[in-house]
Amino acid sequence: MTELTLVQAVNRGLAEAMRQDADVLLLGEDIGTNGGVFRATEGLQKEFGAERVIDTPLSECGIVGTAIGMALYGLKPVAEIQFLDFIYPAFDQIVSELSKFRYRSGGQYPCHVVVRAPYGGGIRGGLYHSQSTEAFFCHTAGLKVVIPSTPADAKGLLLTAIHDEDPVMFLEPKRIYRSVTGEVPDGDYRIPFGKARIAREGTDLTLVAYGAMMVPTLAAAERLAEDGLSAEVIDLRTLVPLDEAALLASVEKTGRLVIVHEAARTAGFGAEIAALVAEKALYSLKAPILRVTGYDTPFPYALEHLYLPSEERILDAARQVGRTG
Amino acid sequence: MTEPGAPVPLPYRRGEVEERLGSDWAEILRTAFHWMLRARALDARMQALQRQGRIGFYGASTGQEAVNVAAGLVGRPEDWIASGLREQLVALVRGHDLTTYVHHLFADALDPALGRNMPCHPTAREVHYLAMSSVIGTQISHAVGLARAAQYRHDPSVTLAFFGDGATSSNDFHAGLNFAGVWKAPVVFCCTNNQWAISIPVERQTAAPSLAIKASAYGLPGRQVDGTDFVAAYAELRRAIEQARRGEGPSLLEFILYRMTPHSTSDDPTRYQPPDWTSRARAHDPVDRLRSWLSAEGLTSPAEEADWTADADAQVRGAVERAEATPLPPPDSLFRDTVSRGGG
Numbered sequence: 001m002t003e004l005t006l007v008q009a010v011n012r013g014l015a016e017a018m019r020q021d022a023d024v025l026l027l028g029e030d031i032g033t034n035g036g037v038f039r040a041t042e043g044l045q046k047e048f049g050a051e052r053v054i055d056t057p058l059s060e061c062g063i064v065g066t067a068i069g070m071a072l073y074g075l076k077p078v079a080e081i082q083f084l085d086f087i088y089p090a091f092d093q094i095v096s097e098l099s100k101f102r103y104r105s106g107g108q109y110p111c112h113v114v115v116r117a118p119y120g121g122g123i124r125g126g127l128y129h130s131q132s133t134e135a136f137f138c139h140t141a142g143l144k145v146v147i148p149s150t151p152a153d154a155k156g157l158l159l160t161a162i163h164d165e166d167p168v169m170f171l172e173p174k175r176i177y178r179s180v181t182g183e184v185p186d187g188d189y190r191i192p193f194g195k196a197r198i199a200r201e202g203t204d205l206t207l208v209a210y211g212a213m214m215v216p217t218l219a220a221a222e223r224l225a226e227d228g229l230s231a232e233v234i235d236l237r238t239l240v241p242l243d244e245a246a247l248l249a250s251v252e253k254t255g256r257l258v259i260v261h262e263a264a265r266t267a268g269f270g271a272e273i274a275a276l277v278a279e280k281a282l283y284s285l286k287a288p289i290l291r292v293t294g295y296d297t298p299f300p301y302a303l304e305h306l307y308l309p310s311e312e313r314i315l316d317a318a319r320q321v322g323r324t325g
Numbered sequence: 326m327t328e329p330g331a332p333v334p335l336p337y338r339r340g341e342v343e344e345r346l347g348s349d350w351a352e353i354l355r356t357a358f359h360w361m362l363r364a365r366a367l368d369a370r371m372q373a374l375q376r377q378g379r380i381g382f383y384g385a386s387t388g389q390e391a392v393n394v395a396a397g398l399v400g401r402p403e404d405w406i407a408s409g410l411r412e413q414l415v416a417l418v419r420g421h422d423l424t425t426y427v428h429h430l431f432a433d434a435l436d437p438a439l440g441r442n443m444p445c446h447p448t449a450r451e452v453h454y455l456a457m458s459s460v461i462g463t464q465i466s467h468a469v470g471l472a473r474a475a476q477y478r479h480d481p482s483v484t485l486a487f488f489g490d491g492a493t494s495s496n497d498f499h500a501g502l503n504f505a506g507v508w509k510a511p512v513v514f515c516c517t518n519n520q521w522a523i524s525i526p527v528e529r530q531t532a533a534p535s536l537a538i539k540a541s542a543y544g545l546p547g548r549q550v551d552g553t554d555f556v557a558a559y560a561e562l563r564r565a566i567e568q569a570r571r572g573e574g575p576s577l578l579e580f581i582l583y584r585m586t587p588h589s590t591s592d593d594p595t596r597y598q599p600p601d602w603t604s605r606a607r608a609h610d611p612v613d614r615l616r617s618w619l620s621a622e623g624l625t626s627p628a629e630e631a632d633w634t635a636d637a638d639a640q641v642r643g644a645v646e647r648a649e650a651t652p653l654p655p656p657d658s659l660f661r662d663t664v665s666r667g668g669g
Binding site: 166 | 497
């Protein structure tokens with residue numbers, strides 16, 4: 001075990017995979033000599049060489065497109081998109097090619113690319129360094145979507161992603177890259193996809209979140225406990241595949257559900273969770289399902305603290321459902 | 326002076342062909358001609374079946390056979406093909422089974438991809454042929470990644486990336502050629518300029534004086550090739566492939582072609598092509614051009630051609646019969662080969 005930040009854990013996960021398997025290589029902008037703008041790939045080019053940690057020209061469609069070609073050949077490329085906000089030139093490659101290659105080739109061409117991208121707000125990044133658009137990828141069949149919230153999960157989920165046979169969108173909560181630290185096991189370990197983490201057990205209501213939103217959500221749960229409300233907090237860890245069983249079991253126990261994400265509300269992933277619970281656990285509910293989300297506006301700069309779900313907004317929603325029924 | 330309707334002659338004496346193709350030039354040309362006849366039989370039959378509603382779609386390679394057959398014959402088994410819409414013939418020449426291909430066209434249970442794609446989107450890993458999407462240009466970056474992977478593994482394979490004139494306007498043309506130039510990736514970019522991107526003629530696709538010239542912006546050699554001249558297509562492809570294999574980097578070949586059919590079975594070119602286009606295109610029919618030259622050299626005969634065509638047509642008809650007797654893919658195949666856990 002070693003105490004690491006989340007971004008250090010990502011770095012250790014990449015290094016571990018590369019030491020084990022010569023087919024793993026990295027490509028992206030500024031990831032080599034510079035070690036990545038967030039330093040996620042710090043030291044890796046030095047250890048593994050410029051043939052395996054490739055500084056690419058500035059083109060996201062080129063990064064993902066060539067990563068796909070490497071995967072078709074049989075390598076295990078991990079592509080870094082510098083910010084999720086800049087992924088759109090590669091969107092065609094992700095939606096039209098990456099997600100469909102294995103399917104459209106009848107399994108002849110597995111396409112196991114991991115696309116890593118820091119996402120989310122709270123770093124004074126304005127419209128184009130802050131967005132949380134995971135729902136686009138969840139809506140695209142053929143992709144797995146992973147969002148860690150702890151250093152140990154970041155490494156263990158990343159190792160699972162790199163060895164998965166399907167393409168994985170690995171979205172890293174950059175707001176907590178350094179602010180969250182934790183004990184991380186040394187060496188190789190894999191955290192399975194589709195298994196949510198019960199971050200806090202409770203009986204009165206369920207709070208569901210993922211990524212950077214785990215921080216205010218857990219803080220809110222702490223405050224609720226002071227009020228005598230016992231909140232269960234679920235960290236989804238992987239949106240696709242989704243741990244339906246954990247979600248439904250919790251809602252059946254508590255009867256109340258608040259979903260927290262920083263992405264805009266309309267057609268956000270919270271809508272999917274709410275629909276699922278309405279379909280499968282409606283009769284367990286004692287109160288309406290509430291969502292605490294970003295607003296349906298572009299992401300702001302000066303007022304990002306108002307845009308992002310805060311502990312206070314989560315508390316308001318939790319108290320609202322906590323009083324009902 | 327060529328008489329109207331007669332093919333533009335291939336501009337070679339016998340010795341010049343030998344110089345370009347090597348000592349087995351006659352065998353190469355006869356094999357190529359045989360493949361072209363097979364391709365014509367297949368295209369003719371499939372376009373007819375599409376009109377009868379027996380297959381859903383067809384994108385003919387008529388007019389492009391010289392390039393396709395050359396690409397199929399010239400490479401090594403370990404080389405890779407990232408195709409566009411009209412290069413299925415490359416897979417067949419490299420050894421992809423005709424009956425399997427026809428199962429694909431019928432999207433039936435014996436299609437290796439289980440009927441998931443529109444016709445003319447086959448997958449054939451056994452001959453290193455990628456499964457294409459219908460998106461224009463995306464395969465160009467895949468080809469570069471494949472080539473880079475081969476480089477990384479010290480595998481001497483070369484990747485051929487095929488795309489049309491319209492694709493030279495795409496993001497991935499730019500990204501792919503740019504990355505390949507920087508990486509010195511062993512790729513041959515094969516632009517099949519049939520002068521039409523559906524309805525847009527190439528002079529309205531770009532203001533550049535040629536498509537080949539675009540290579541220079543990426544630091545690559547670019548060259549125009551008469552794509553209806555089999556000898557030129559074969560020789561230029563071989564040169565570019567061997568250059569890439571020697572580690573001398575990628576290049577762009579612009580094959581000048583004439584689209585001889587509608588864009589696809591869903592297209593009506595009378596809306597946009599000038600009335601004399603078809604007759605101009607016909608003068609550049611690659612099969613007619615090769616036939617003329619071979620006949621003049623006494624290397625083929627009408628009787629042999631009739632035999633070859635009849636044989637090819639019989640093979641296609643046999644494959645069609647088998648495909649039409651094959652059921653649809655099973656319903657549960659909807660959920661295989663992907664992440665999906667259901668829904669619906």
